[in-house]
Amino acid sequence: MISLKGFIKRFLSxxxxxxxGVVLLILVLMAVLAPxxxxxxxxxxxxxxxxxxEMPPSWKPGGDDRFLLGTDAQxxxxxxxxxxxxxxxxxxxxxxxxxxxxxGVTLGLIAGYRGGWxxxxxxxxxxxxxxxxxxxxxxxxxxxxxxTFDANTYADxxxxxxxLIIGVAEWxxxxxxxxxxxxxxxxxEYVDAARVIGLPPRKIMWKHILPNTLTPVLVISTIQVAExxxxxxxxxxxxxxxxxxxxxxxxxxxxGFEFIFSGSWWITFYPALVLVALILALNxxxxxxxxxxxxxxxxxxx
Amino acid sequence: xTTPIVETKGIEVRFPLPTHFLSRDKPVLHxxxxxxxxxxxxxxxxxxxxxxxxxxxxGRAIIGLQPPTAGEIYFNxxxxxxxxxxxxxxxxxxxxxxxxxxxxxxxxxRNVFETLAEPIRHxxxxxxxxxxxxxxxxxxxxxxxDPSWQRKLPHEFSGGQRQRIAIARALVTNPAFIVADEPISxxxxxxxxxxxxxxxxxxxxxxxxxxxxxHDLSVVEHFGxxxxxxxxxxxxxxxxxxxxxxxxxxxxxQLLLDAIPKLEGGSFDTPREPGELPDPxxxxxxxxxxxxxxxxxxxxxxxxxxxxPLSNGARVACHFAE
Amino acid sequence: MPLLEIRDLxxxxxxxxxxxxxxxxxxxxxxxxxxxxxxxxxxxxxxxxxAFAILNLIAxxxxxxQGSITFxxxxxxxxxERDIRxxxxxxxxxxxxxxxxxxxxxxxxxTQMIETLKAHRRISDKEAxxxxxxxxxxxxxxxxxxxxxxxxxELSGGLRQRVVIAIALLTDPELIIADEPTTAxxxxxxxxxxxxxxxxxxxxxxxLLLITHDLGVVAEVTQRLMxxxxxxxxxxxxxxxxxxAPQHPYTYGxxxxxxxxxxxxxxxxxxxxxMPPITALPSGCAYHPRCDRATDVCRSQIPPLENGRxxxxxxxxxxxx
Numbered sequence: 001m002i003s004l005k006g007f008i009k010r011f012l013s014x015x016x017x018x019x020x021g022v023v024l025l026i027l028v029l030m031a032v033l034a035p036x037x038x039x040x041x042x043x044x045x046x047x048x049x050x051x052x053x054e055m056p057p058s059w060k061p062g063g064d065d066r067f068l069l070g071t072d073a074q075x076x077x078x079x080x081x082x083x084x085x086x087x088x089x090x091x092x093x094x095x096x097x098x099x100x101x102x103x104g105v106t107l108g109l110i111a112g113y114r115g116g117w118x119x120x121x122x123x124x125x126x127x128x129x130x131x132x133x134x135x136x137x138x139x140x141x142x143x144x145x146x147x148t149f150d151a152n153t154y155a156d157x158x159x160x161x162x163x164l165i166i167g168v169a170e171w172x173x174x175x176x177x178x179x180x181x182x183x184x185x186x187x188x189e190y191v192d193a194a195r196v197i198g199l200p201p202r203k204i205m206w207k208h209i210l211p212n213t214l215t216p217v218l219v220i221s222t223i224q225v226a227e228x229x230x231x232x233x234x235x236x237x238x239x240x241x242x243x244x245x246x247x248x249x250x251x252x253x254x255x256g257f258e259f260i261f262s263g264s265w266w267i268t269f270y271p272a273l274v275l276v277a278l279i280l281a282l283n284x285x286x287x288x289x290x291x292x293x294x295x296x297x298x299x300x301x302x
Numbered sequence: 303x304t305t306p307i308v309e310t311k312g313i314e315v316r317f318p319l320p321t322h323f324l325s326r327d328k329p330v331l332h333x334x335x336x337x338x339x340x341x342x343x344x345x346x347x348x349x350x351x352x353x354x355x356x357x358x359x360x361g362r363a364i365i366g367l368q369p370p371t372a373g374e375i376y377f378n379x380x381x382x383x384x385x386x387x388x389x390x391x392x393x394x395x396x397x398x399x400x401x402x403x404x405x406x407x408x409x410x411x412r413n414v415f416e417t418l419a420e421p422i423r424h425x426x427x428x429x430x431x432x433x434x435x436x437x438x439x440x441x442x443x444x445x446x447x448d449p450s451w452q453r454k455l456p457h458e459f460s461g462g463q464r465q466r467i468a469i470a471r472a473l474v475t476n477p478a479f480i481v482a483d484e485p486i487s488x489x490x491x492x493x494x495x496x497x498x499x500x501x502x503x504x505x506x507x508x509x510x511x512x513x514x515x516x517h518d519l520s521v522v523e524h525f526g527x528x529x530x531x532x533x534x535x536x537x538x539x540x541x542x543x544x545x546x547x548x549x550x551x552x553x554x555x556q557l558l559l560d561a562i563p564k565l566e567g568g569s570f571d572t573p574r575e576p577g578e579l580p581d582p583x584x585x586x587x588x589x590x591x592x593x594x595x596x597x598x599x600x601x602x603x604x605x606x607x608x609x610x611p612l613s614n615g616a617r618v619a620c621h622f623a624e
Numbered sequence: 625m626p627l628l629e630i631r632d633l634x635x636x637x638x639x640x641x642x643x644x645x646x647x648x649x650x651x652x653x654x655x656x657x658x659x660x661x662x663x664x665x666x667x668x669x670x671x672x673x674x675a676f677a678i679l680n681l682i683a684x685x686x687x688x689x690q691g692s693i694t695f696x697x698x699x700x701x702x703x704x705e706r707d708i709r710x711x712x713x714x715x716x717x718x719x720x721x722x723x724x725x726x727x728x729x730x731x732x733x734x735t736q737m738i739e740t741l742k743a744h745r746r747i748s749d750k751e752a753x754x755x756x757x758x759x760x761x762x763x764x765x766x767x768x769x770x771x772x773x774x775x776x777x778e779l780s781g782g783l784r785q786r787v788v789i790a791i792a793l794l795t796d797p798e799l800i801i802a803d804e805p806t807t808a809x810x811x812x813x814x815x816x817x818x819x820x821x822x823x824x825x826x827x828x829x830x831x832l833l834l835i836t837h838d839l840g841v842v843a844e845v846t847q848r849l850m851x852x853x854x855x856x857x858x859x860x861x862x863x864x865x866x867x868x869a870p871q872h873p874y875t876y877g878x879x880x881x882x883x884x885x886x887x888x889x890x891x892x893x894x895x896x897x898x899m900p901p902i903t904a905l906p907s908g909c910a911y912h913p914r915c916d917r918a919t920d921v922c923r924s925q926i927p928p929l930e931n932g933r934x935x936x937x938x939x940x941x942x943x944x945x
Contacts, residue, residue, distance in 0.1 A: 188406045188407075189401040189402070189403055189406040189407035190406060190407050190408055190409040190410075192362075192367055192399070192401065192407075193399065193401065193407055193408075193468075193471065194409075194420070195366075195367055196365055196366070196367065196394070196397075196398065196399045197394055197420065197421045197424050197425055197475075198366075198387060198390065198391055198394045198424065198425070199420075199424055200387075208409055211409075211411040212409070212410060212411055352810035352811065352812060352813075353810055460898045461898075462898050463898075490666035490667055490837070490898070490899070491666060491837055491839075491878055491881060491882075492666060492877060492878060492881055492894075492895040492898070492899075493898060494881070495881035495882075495883075495892040495893065495894040495895070496894045496895075496896075498883070498892055499891050499892050499894050502891060517810065517811060518811075519811070520882070520883045520884040521883050523883065523884070524883035524884070524886065524890075524892070525883070557812055558811060558812060560815070561811045561812040561814065561815035562811065562815075562840065562884075563814075563815070563818070563838060563840030563841045563843065563844045564840060564843065564844065564884070565839065565840055565843045565867050565879070565882070565884065566843070567843045567844050567863075567864075568844070569815075569844060570815060570818050570819040570822050570844040570845060571819070571822070572819065573764070573819050573820060573823050574815060574816040574819050574820075575764060575816075576764055576765070576766065576782055576783060576786065576816055577782075577812055577813070577816065
């Protein structure tokens with residue numbers, strides 16, 4: 001166990017953690033406050049002017065002060081689209097992890113506590129799920145989805161579909177983590193103590209065992225958010241993710257990709273930079289959390 | 303004789319061992335074999351034996367953590383082993399348990415108040431919140447815990463303090479009967495005396511009945527009213543503590559007493575042959591102790607001795623005891 | 625010259641970035657050839673740390689910060705890791721609480737024994753095998769020859785600990801360090817193992833450093849005794865003498881607290897409170913907050929170890945002659 005005070009102390013004494021935390025905080029604030037901070041609203045077609053397309057960053061010859069990081073092929077400011085796009089990427093990442101978490105924690109808890117055939121069934125299901133690549137499932141489902149519905153419907157529901165697909169495809173990671181913690185916890189005497197007073201299994205699972213399995217869940221959540229954002233970016237890059245008029249970081253990278261060789265590198269470069277920073281910050285924080293919560297690596301100072 | 307507070311009639315616990323699902327033979331571990339004990343109100347009934355003798359399984363069967371494969375368990379004359387949860391609920395108030403490892407028996411994420419309030423809230427849901435608080439404070443005071451501990455988490459306490467909290471939790475529903483499974487063996491020597499004294503005090507103050515499970519005979523001698531010596535799932539000898547320690551009748555009891563290291567010294571001077579437990583899955587037909595017994599004869603290997611009363615009041619499962 | 629002599633041994637662990645805490649705070653100890661010494665203390669008293677220090681096995685980030693450990697006149701702390709290895713497991717053997725720490729689960733008993741032997745002796749496989757069987761017979765393992773092919777998990781806990789003892793004896797050590805060798809075992813098995821260790825030490829004139837929390841075991845096996853509390857030795861002397869007339873109030877309390885010392889059903893003597901962790905030691909004598917004899921001097925000064933006890937107000941002091 002680690003107290004909140006010890007946790008903050010550990011955080012403040014680790015430069016990597018502070019660095020990753022600050023980067024993540026800036027990116028999240030940037031995304032949340034995009035409607036107030038962004039110089040333009042890239043969703044508002046009235047503000048767009050095709051004459052402004054492919055402008056270089058403002059400090060380059062031909063740059064415009066209104067567009068700090070230049071503009072893309074449709075005349076949207078790259079800075080503004082990044083701010084909105086980061087938000088969409090984060091929503092998909094966090095949303096997908098919430099879906100994964102709810103599914104995975106529930107199924108993992110049931111599998112671990114019930115044991116027997118329930119456990120065997122759920123874990124084989126997880127094995128099958130894991131043997132199919134997330135990207136492959138997503139490509140098939142999204143391809144069918146985009147072929148079935150017209151472009152407008154697709155644009156409206158793409159974000160939910162992405163959350164759902166990435167969420168459902170990755171639940172086994174949470175289920176396995178939770179199950180193995182439950183197996184460790186369920187034979188402890190505090191669980192017996194709860195059974196002695198006749199507490200029903202449902203209450204024992206949710207009120208006693210679950211809180212003691214959440215630490216590893218927190219650690220993998222952080223890394224899974226990064227993973228989900230990556231998956232979404234990959235799908236968008238393949239043209240199966242977010243549509244061009246509501247771009248995520250992945251669709252931004254894709255939309256600029258074809259202009260790299262014509263010299264407009266900034267359309268791809270800046271979103272890619274932000275994506276890398278975001279993923280790196282999340283992964284570093286995840287690793288740091290894992291070390292903090294791992295009693296074997298704990299130093300004697302907290 | 304009064305009605306025993308707890309009585310077991312021929313209880314057995316068998317665990318099927320994991321095998322390949324195609325394998326023909328289904329090996330079974332007999333953790334408890336036809337155990338009959340009757341615990342009288344107000345006494346400290348001790349169960350001693352070495353690991354694998356079934357003493358913990360017996361405690362768990364009585365408290366309801368391990369349903370028996372066969373046999374009957376009674377509490378104050380009522381059969382409890384097949385009761386449904388709703389009927390059993392009021393009885394659960396009267397039966398509580400203290401566990402061996404105070405580092406595992408308290409939920410690490412719950413503070414002391416939550417841990418102590420839970421049995422009251424679940425078993426006596428009509429209790430008003432103010433009364434819950436009052437009971438918790440009362441019980442903490444009785445077990446030598448500071449009232450300021452209530453908002454703290456288990457990791458802030460030492461082993462001895464945690465065991466006090468665990469005892470307090472067992473007391474909040476004002477039970478009549480407590481199963482204590484090796485409550486002091488995880489504690490340091492100087493703390494063991496504190497916990498034993500606390501249990502003695504609580505017994506005289508609250509009129510508790512204990513089922514005290516231990517491997518340590520010197521604790522039994524000090525603490526027990528009656529004692530059952532178990533070996534491989536069976537009771538070998540059952541007697542009043544004084545009777546057992548003054549005149550142990552079963553060869554296994556004698557071996558156990560002989561194995562206690564004594565402050566006077568001298569009892570380890572003669573070498574001892576390695577004694578091995580027989581495989582509990584494929585038990586030999588005769589007396590389970592025969593392979594280790596110096597007195598064993600052909601009869602012991604063929605015929606299992608039943609518990610029978612002796613003239614000194616003890617009950618012993620040995621062909622030769624008298 | 626004593627076989628083993630420890631002078632003013634301090635073992636320190638870092639706490640935070642700059643400060644250190646001491647797990648051992650200046651321990652002295654001598655052990656003659658063939659002598660059996662018991663080190664008794666509660667968990668956290670530093671008794672296992674003492675064994676680890678002798679074997680140079682203190683895990684990073686801990687370190688021996690002061691003092692000397694002389695074995696046959698040679699300071700073990702000055703030796704290179706290579707030289708230490710020629711002593712550890714050879715002239716000084718160890719028996720730990722859990723046999724599985726010493727035994728490798730994937731190698732047969734025979735392989736492990738022969739390897740140990742070959743690491744320290746030039747010996748042919750055939751002779752090594754013969755010697756191993758001989759040692760297994762010495763520790764009364766039934767059908768010793770066939771046991772050489774067995775794997776540790778095929779043996780019971782008692783037999784495993786016997787194998788560990790056989791391995792410890794392979795190189796004819798002069799000193800055996802046994803750290804709680806029977807704590808994980810049942811009472812009857814404990815009696816067998818301790819009787820075996822006692823017999824072997826006597827027969828072979830091997831010195832024994834027995835670390836335990838059990839005063840009964842110490843009384844049965846050792847000649848001298850050392851009681852540790854919070855990283856210091858609080859009382860030392862002849863085992864018999866200390867058990868019959870303890871001088872330090874802590875030793876007195878430990879002995880009085882044993883159920884076998886009082887009558888049936890009587891209240892046990894109890895020492896209040898619990899041992900402080902090494903990170904939060906009180907001033908003066910570390911035992912003073914729990915001691916009913918403590919006075920102002922106990923609160924301000926650490927009592928020196930004199931006449932076998934570290935106490936300003938000892939009990940049972942023999943009359944001056």
